Amino acid sequence: MTDLTFLFQEMAKCLFVGYRALTVNETPVSCLIEDIETNEILSIGYNYTNISLNGTKHAEFIAVKRLRDSNLNIDFGKVRLIVSVEPCIMCASFLRQLGIGEVVYGCSNDRFGGNGTVLPIHSDPNLPQEPYCSYGGILRSEAIQLLRNFYIQENESAPQPKIKKNKDIENKKFPTNKFNLTKDQFVEHYGKERLPVYESGEYEITPIVGKGYSLNEIISLKDLKDIPFLEEELGEVNEEVVNEFFDLFFDVGEDGRVNYGKTIRKYNAKKRHHEE
């Protein structure tokens, strides 16, 4: 049976980086670059478009630049990218030109997704450079919920009062779980026993089949404190911050469905802490 606990841990760290970026008013899209062999985190990145006034400063670009600045001869074929949202068309092309080893993402990117949702830049045989392997759905509902926490903020700070939209994200359901994979590819990454997730679209991938999870069981304060570059760039990581992060998300039950029973909170930029 395919145990995905490791990928869930890495994606949880990745989402935490995104959460910290949210606190400096950036879109909470984030990534980790890891050595495929040792699993060491070599670099992190988070959306930096608002601060830099540059619409191309996506998490992937920040992480790659950091890594390359420290090691000019890095072989990107030996690294794995863990990214909270499916890379956009620009980033997908960028990663392919670099020769990235592997991409694992959280939720799909309905508007700009370049790993199959809008365009299959990672695999299109008409493009130069070798295709790369990419699969998503790890902590998918959490990645979506994190983005929702950003979009409700954006509406509040819009220059002209916009028409009110639904801000009730605590009760909002999640879209159908779709994979940009063939059935065989799905089985290769997630195992045959998870095929119902692929086929129904109603369940989430879980670390272990038949068991649910809470984010706080997957990672600890120490794991998060150990993420390189994070504290010096986005502030101290302590118990309070980590608990606020955990409070944003529902649990997933053993049936693979999001358990809407938990009372979650949402992030409020004005107060810089959560509201009920």
Next chain:
Amino acid sequence: MGRKATKEALEHVDLVNGTLYNSLKQIRVDCKGDNGDLPILVSVWCCQIDTKQTQKLASLIRDYINPYDDVSLTHLKRFSREEGKAMKLKSIICSTEFLETKEDVCEFIKEYSDIQIETMHELNVPRFPPPTREISQKWSSAYWPVSWKGNPNHQFLNSVEIDIEYVRNLIHSLKEIEKESNSISASIFVNQENKIQCTTKCYSHNDPFQHSIMQGIEQVSLEEQKKRKDLSTSKQDRSNYLCQNMTVFSSHEPCVMCCMALVHSRISRLIYLRSSPSSGGLETNYQLGDREGLNWKFEIWKWIDRKSESNVASSDELLSNPINY
């Protein structure tokens, strides 16, 4: 290329070939697919009202929906008669992207008006204006009454405002820059007032960071950062958003990454010299920049004028090597 101006075309416009001044060729998705059988559809909320409510609903749509709905529905007639129901009208309220559920629509209408909606359902209608009168009639009977306001691309071509002498000069500069710097490709970013914002050269396409478009976007952002830090900069000068309203001149069809970077940067217009077989993100692959579904589009033109560059024609040969990123 012979000019085949039709009656409705302006002097410098060739509607058939999509060229301006015999120098700029419009690069867009081949429209042969628009044969009228299968328009791209979009889902909208359609309701039935009493004719007495028409005025109120029309103002609600005008004031509170059209300015905010990302899906433009202005090519559709907003109201349609209900057959066999003298006092009833059908109306398109908004896209289902704007208001996702029936409950959202009801709540919205209640909040901004006192209109009584009798029934409501989802409906698929053509997303874009029809290319010909015949197609508009077909669509009207198959989906929903569509307005015919002329071929949208012909209207677009006639409406383009472009200072062709300025473009010619910039193209000349671009070629000079390439020649002098011995670079593989080069770009020039120009703002709304035709002021050059930056000029960038690329020496290695193996490094995506070095592509001239990526460098240009970076330079524009650094300049803007500097401006905003400088307190003497006027408020208006601080409010530039990314590369909005800029024209980018590029020696080559940008690669997929660079094209999407231009979409993210919200440029207005791209003018390029040479295609990039296999790596390009426009005519070669995907037509990014003029593609439905992405949240931004820009004009795409290819410079096809060779005559005016006769003085540099010999070096033109040398420069015309396409690139593969």
